[in-house]
Amino acid sequence: MMNIKTIPSLNYFCARRNQLAESIRASSGSGIAIIGTAPELPRNRDSEFPYRHDSDFYYLTGFEEPQAFLVIQVHPDKTTHHLFCRPKNLEREIWDGIRLGPEAATEYLGIDFAYSVEDMDQMMPDLMTGFARIYYKTSSSAQIDKKMREWVLQLASKVRQGFKKPTEFFDIEELIHEQRLFKDELEISTMRFAAKIAAQGHLKAMQVCQPGLKEYHLEAELLYEFRKNGSQSVAYNSIVAAGENACILHYRAGNASLNDGDLCLIDAGCELDSYASDITRTFPVNGKFSGPQKQVYEIVLAAQEAAISECVIGKNFQDPHNVALKILTQGLFDLNILDHSIHGSLSEAIESGAYKPYYMHRTSHWLGMDVHDVGSYREPHDADNGWRILRPGMVLTIEPGLYFRPAPEVPEQYWNIGIRIEDDVLIQTKGPEILSRDVPVGVAEIEHWMANGSHPS
Numbered sequence: 001m002m003n004i005k006t007i008p009s010l011n012y013f014c015a016r017r018n019q020l021a022e023s024i025r026a027s028s029g030s031g032i033a034i035i036g037t038a039p040e041l042p043r044n045r046d047s048e049f050p051y052r053h054d055s056d057f058y059y060l061t062g063f064e065e066p067q068a069f070l071v072i073q074v075h076p077d078k079t080t081h082h083l084f085c086r087p088k089n090l091e092r093e094i095w096d097g098i099r100l101g102p103e104a105a106t107e108y109l110g111i112d113f114a115y116s117v118e119d120m121d122q123m124m125p126d127l128m129t130g131f132a133r134i135y136y137k138t139s140s141s142a143q144i145d146k147k148m149r150e151w152v153l154q155l156a157s158k159v160r161q162g163f164k165k166p167t168e169f170f171d172i173e174e175l176i177h178e179q180r181l182f183k184d185e186l187e188i189s190t191m192r193f194a195a196k197i198a199a200q201g202h203l204k205a206m207q208v209c210q211p212g213l214k215e216y217h218l219e220a221e222l223l224y225e226f227r228k229n230g231s232q233s234v235a236y237n238s239i240v241a242a243g244e245n246a247c248i249l250h251y252r253a254g255n256a257s258l259n260d261g262d263l264c265l266i267d268a269g270c271e272l273d274s275y276a277s278d279i280t281r282t283f284p285v286n287g288k289f290s291g292p293q294k295q296v297y298e299i300v301l302a303a304q305e306a307a308i309s310e311c312v313i314g315k316n317f318q319d320p321h322n323v324a325l326k327i328l329t330q331g332l333f334d335l336n337i338l339d340h341s342i343h344g345s346l347s348e349a350i351e352s353g354a355y356k357p358y359y360m361h362r363t364s365h366w367l368g369m370d371v372h373d374v375g376s377y378r379e380p381h382d383a384d385n386g387w388r389i390l391r392p393g394m395v396l397t398i399e400p401g402l403y404f405r406p407a408p409e410v411p412e413q414y415w416n417i418g419i420r421i422e423d424d425v426l427i428q429t430k431g432p433e434i435l436s437r438d439v440p441v442g443v444a445e446i447e448h449w450m451a452n453g454s455h456p457s
């Protein structure tokens with residue numbers, strides 16, 4: 001028996017393509033979908049940024065090479081999948097690496113037909129013939145818009161021969177993104193593993209942290225653990241923020257010293273097989289929280305715990321945020337940063353946004369192939385445009401925080417304290433699953449880990 005080589009978990013990718021075809025069939029009866037991958041980007045002379053495929057394209061194909069397009073012809077009664085990819089080229093492959101090539105692509109990717117991308121301009125008008133509706137990423141790139149126009153123009157010249165010209169152009173992103181919002185089993189198992197690896201990085205950084213090191217020393221530990229455990233990349237640039245830098249939300253790991261008595265905030269996640277993890281921990285550089293640091297930390301942690309317990313089927317995307325806001329705002333009163341005589345009751349303070357100087361971001365975002373993942377935050381067919389109802393297979397972050405820059409209304413003992421705690425949560429029938437809890441989150445657990453390199457028994 002011949003051994004047919006296919007990508008791992010091929011059936012998941014086929015199922016995703018078929019689901020997309022069904023959505024097109026359901027909304028249009030028939031249509032042709034064209035989805036390209038991402039371009040290669042130059043970094044500087046003769047050198048490129050590490051290549052990262054387009055998430056939508058990869059989601060549907062499992063194919064990681066550049067210069068590739070997926071074309072799906074959806075007829076009322078059948079679906080045909082086509083792939084354009086780089087042709088085999090011995091000389092180029094010696095320099096740049098092995099190419100799959102169209103001959104092997106059909107079996108390997110489970111695609112009906114595959115061709116050289118060099119033949120695409122010539123073949124596309126024929127593939128598009130007879131379809132009134134074209135689905136593509138209408139807002140993704142000027143290059144694909146230009147190609148689309150050229151193909152349609154070529155097709156128009158055939159109209160005299162009796163061919164129908166496409167007349168309707170739809171954005172395919174919404175259909176794919178709705179699908180990506182609900183993770184399948186392969187995605188969930190990959191995300192669990194990505195979170196496990198990211199947690200290893202955080203554990204290591206906490207463990208080696210001591211006064212006198214620099215932010216980049218901890219970043220190096222993160223990168224080492226990510227890569228050593230098989231992750232291909234960071235999911236986003238790691239934030240390692242010492243002391244007051246924690247109050248800069250998108251601070252990068254830099255040269256600042258980790259000082260005795262300060263906190264360190266690390267927001268870092270790895271990418272594994274195209275899936276992101278996204279974890280934030282804040283811990284004392286010297287291993288022991290001070291009184292004021294602990295006070296603020298316990299408020300943020302209580303907000304996070306309450307928000308996580310809202311991550312259940314039937315609640316909506318805004319519910320965890322609302323619960324977190326209540327606890328954080330109450331905390332601001334308890335710390336004497338907000339004042340009832342000025343800001344009124346708790347609900348008035350929330351209503352007026354009195355918390356905003358200290359909590360200026362949202363509590364959650366979707367997580368998946370993209371760290372801020374795709375998918376509508378509103379119910380798609382709700383006339384009132386209500387927040388998205390949480391359903392099984394969705395993954396979101398829960399990341400409340402409090403940030404105190406020096407200011408007259410903030411007691412001095414809290415100045416330059418910036419704390420955020422972030423975990424990745426899977427919505428499922430049996431309740432929220434916290435994917436990223438291999439890294440300690442409680443005050444005592446963190447102090448124990450930093451002192452002993454072990455979890456409290």
Ligand SMILES: [Mn+2]
Nearest residue numbers: 278397399422
């Ligand atoms: Mn995040």
